[in-house]
Amino acid sequence: MRVRVLYFAAVREQVGKGAEEIDVPAGVTTLAGLRAHLRARGDAWREALAEGKLLRMALNQDMVPQSVTIKAGDEVAFFPPITGG
Amino acid sequence: MRISVQREDFDLGAEVKAIARNPKIGAVASFIGLVRDVNEGAQVGALTLEHYPGMTEKALREIVEEAKARWSLLDCTVIHRYGELKPTDQIVLVVVAAGHRGDAFAACEFLMDYLKTRAPFWKKERTPEGERWVEARAIDDQAAERWQPPAQRPVAR
Numbered sequence: 001m002r003v004r005v006l007y008f009a010a011v012r013e014q015v016g017k018g019a020e021e022i023d024v025p026a027g028v029t030t031l032a033g034l035r036a037h038l039r040a041r042g043d044a045w046r047e048a049l050a051e052g053k054l055l056r057m058a059l060n061q062d063m064v065p066q067s068v069t070i071k072a073g074d075e076v077a078f079f080p081p082i083t084g085g
Numbered sequence: 086m087r088i089s090v091q092r093e094d095f096d097l098g099a100e101v102k103a104i105a106r107n108p109k110i111g112a113v114a115s116f117i118g119l120v121r122d123v124n125e126g127a128q129v130g131a132l133t134l135e136h137y138p139g140m141t142e143k144a145l146r147e148i149v150e151e152a153k154a155r156w157s158l159l160d161c162t163v164i165h166r167y168g169e170l171k172p173t174d175q176i177v178l179v180v181v182a183a184g185h186r187g188d189a190f191a192a193c194e195f196l197m198d199y200l201k202t203r204a205p206f207w208k209k210e211r212t213p214e215g216e217r218w219v220e221a222r223a224i225d226d227q228a229a230e231r232w233q234p235p236a237q238r239p240v241a242r
Binding site: 007056061062063079085 | 093118122128134135136137139140141144165176177185194197200201202203204205207208209218221
């Protein structure tokens with residue numbers, strides 16, 4: 001299924017892109033699964049999205065835990081803890 | 086309710102004047118966040134603010150809705166800038182109008198505490214040593230947590 005994935009701040013710098021549309025393999029049904037799937041792309045991805053790394057995630061512009069289920073057409077985002085204000 | 090995520094600077098006086106037209110308003114409280122020239126021991130020459138277009142506006146609207154549900158508010162303005170900023174520049178404005186000062190003060194502080202942990206902005210500082218991303222602070226999470234009802238607060242260990 002196709003999802004839109006966005007990357008911000010330090011994550012965006014590490015993986016080298018801000019946005020992409022990707023076809024997610026059948027076994028990937030959660031944000032955690034997507035994160036693991038993206039880690040397999042290479043060193044920069046493995047480091048940027050490392051399992052122990054403190055990252056925040058959004059699904060359709062709501063902050064969510066990585067256990068959440070994703071479906072076709074969703075917009076997901078990976079980013080560091082926020083520092084606005 | 087006025088929510089704006091913008092590059093341009095804002096004017097507190099103009100925003101207060103715009104908000105305070107309702108004769109039921111007895112209290113207007115406000116907060117401005119500014120860029121400082123020092124952070125974590127390093128001189129800050131400039132700041133770049135990145136944000137998640139769409140989610141920032143959505144998050145700010147939701148935070149304001151939550152404030153309106155908790156306190157008796159008559160109006161609210163939140164403006165957050167993004168882009169290139171430098172020390173002494175204004176970053177964020179919160180203005181709250183209510184019948185009385187208790188609601189106005191509390192909601193203003195709540196909005197800032199929640200904005201710091203829920204509105205997707207990221208700051209990158211330029212220092213003499215180079216550029217670095219500002220780290221989120223535990224104190225911001227703690228500040229947001231104190232607004233939660235006791236049952237929802239994380240248990241201290």
